[in-house]
Amino acid sequence: MNTSARMLSAALVTSWLAVVPPGIAAAGTPGTLQLPNFEAIAGKAIQTVDISLDTSLLSMAAGFMDSSKPDDAAVKEIIGGLKGVYVRSYTFNGDFQYPEADVDSVRKQLSQPGWQRLVAVHNSPGHSNVDIYICTVQGRASGLAIIASQPREFTIVNIVGSVDLQKLHQLQGKFGIPQMQLPDSKPPAPDNK
Amino acid sequence: MSNELNERLRAALRPVDPGEAFTQRVLARIASEPPRASLPAHRAARALELRWMSGALLAIVAAGLLAAHQWQAQHTQQGQEARRQVMEALRVTSEKLDLAYRVVKHTEHSGA
Numbered sequence: 001m002n003t004s005a006r007m008l009s010a011a012l013v014t015s016w017l018a019v020v021p022p023g024i025a026a027a028g029t030p031g032t033l034q035l036p037n038f039e040a041i042a043g044k045a046i047q048t049v050d051i052s053l054d055t056s057l058l059s060m061a062a063g064f065m066d067s068s069k070p071d072d073a074a075v076k077e078i079i080g081g082l083k084g085v086y087v088r089s090y091t092f093n094g095d096f097q098y099p100e101a102d103v104d105s106v107r108k109q110l111s112q113p114g115w116q117r118l119v120a121v122h123n124s125p126g127h128s129n130v131d132i133y134i135c136t137v138q139g140r141a142s143g144l145a146i147i148a149s150q151p152r153e154f155t156i157v158n159i160v161g162s163v164d165l166q167k168l169h170q171l172q173g174k175f176g177i178p179q180m181q182l183p184d185s186k187p188p189a190p191d192n193k
Numbered sequence: 194m195s196n197e198l199n200e201r202l203r204a205a206l207r208p209v210d211p212g213e214a215f216t217q218r219v220l221a222r223i224a225s226e227p228p229r230a231s232l233p234a235h236r237a238a239r240a241l242e243l244r245w246m247s248g249a250l251l252a253i254v255a256a257g258l259l260a261a262h263q264w265q266a267q268h269t270q271q272g273q274e275a276r277r278q279v280m281e282a283l284r285v286t287s288e289k290l291d292l293a294y295r296v297v298k299h300t301e302h303s304g305a
Contacts, residue, residue, distance in 0.1 A: 049285055051278045061275035075279065085282045121296040130293035148289040157286050165290070 029083055031135040031143015031160045033109050036102045038088055041154075047091035049155075055083050074167070081162035089155040095127075098154040103147065106156055107131075110145055127151045134163075 042048050053061070058079050065072035079085075090098060110117070110133045119132040128150050135143035144165075146157040 049281060051282045051285075053275060053278055053282065057275045058279065060272050061279045064269075064272040064276045075283065078283070079279055085279065087282045087285050089285050119293050119297075121293050123296045123299060126296070126299070128292060128296050130289060130296060132290070132293060146286065146289045146293075148292055150292075155285060155289055157282070157289060159282075159286065 029142075029160055030114060030137045031158075032084060033086070033106060033143075033145055033156075033158045035086060035088060035156060035158065036105055038090065038102065041090055041098050041102075044092060044097050045090035046093050047089075049087055049089035051085065051087040053085040058082055058085065078164065078167045081164070082159060084158070084160035086158040086160075087156070090153070092152045092154075095151040097152075098149070103149065103154070103156075106145075106147060110147075115143075115145070 038050075042050070062076050062079055065076045067073045067076060092098070109115075110131075114135050114137060115133050116136060117131060117133050119130065121131075122129045128148075130146065130148045133145040133147075134141055135145070141163050142161065144157070144159040144163040146155070148155040148157075
């Protein structure tokens with residue numbers, strides 16, 4: 001290959017990488033959202049959670065869980081049916097420092113067929129908004145999306161695959177997962193650890 | 194009879210000069226033979242070669258073991274990090290589900 005051909009290939013690869021956002025390979029999977037690049041707001045945030053776990057990383061994580069321990073076994077069971085977990089969460093010093101346009105671009109994806117809004121809670125005085133969406137394909141849940149915004153916090157969660165909220169609920173009080181007070185839920189047995 | 198035999202034996206076994214030609218032939222043959230010292234040198238070279246090969250083999254095995262150990266350490270680190278991220282993702286998800294519930298509860302109480 002001569003130099004000009006090599007340069008052309010490099011330019012094509014570079015332009016493809018510039019145009020195609022990361023995670024495009026997973027974008028075809030039902031329940032997968034195309035999350036915007038939040039690099040700009042990540043710089044302003046005082047706390048950032050940026051998690052991208054695809055199938056291979058999830059199975060790797062499952063391999064490091066001890067099935068003989070009930071807590072680990074529960075998590076392993078939950079992530080066993082997942083194809084991806086993507087979390088972007090930013091906490092700021094001041095109020096409303098995140099761009100609404102980015103949030104809207106995600107909301108727009110959630111208005112597409114397949115996605116259905118389960119919960120939409122908007123608290124005007126506290127400016128706490130949470131929208132929970134579920135993606136169903138042929139009657140089966142194949143994805144979950146949560147968009148939560150508070151004045152100083154903004155979070156997007158996208159779980160791809162078979163999501164069982166009941167199983168997730170069983171993890172409350174463990175691994176730092178908060179104790180949820182969902183209706184009709186019995187408090188879990190105290191963790192003796 | 195014994196004297197005659199004795200004389201004949203003496204005549205047969207008398208010292209004879211082999212001549213200059215024989216001496217030259219012997220000297221030429223000695224010169225043409227390969228030096229006896231070359232055999233131990235060959236063996237020494239072979240031993241050195243074997244020693245180098247063993248050393249190289251040991252180095253390859255050691256490098257392989259080191260690479261396997263590093264891969265294992267890296268794999269463990271990645272696995273632990275993936276596990277930590279799964280837990281963090283579940284924590285954030287539960288936190289937001291809880292926030293949704295709290296907002297609903299708050300709205301219900303406000304409306305009541």
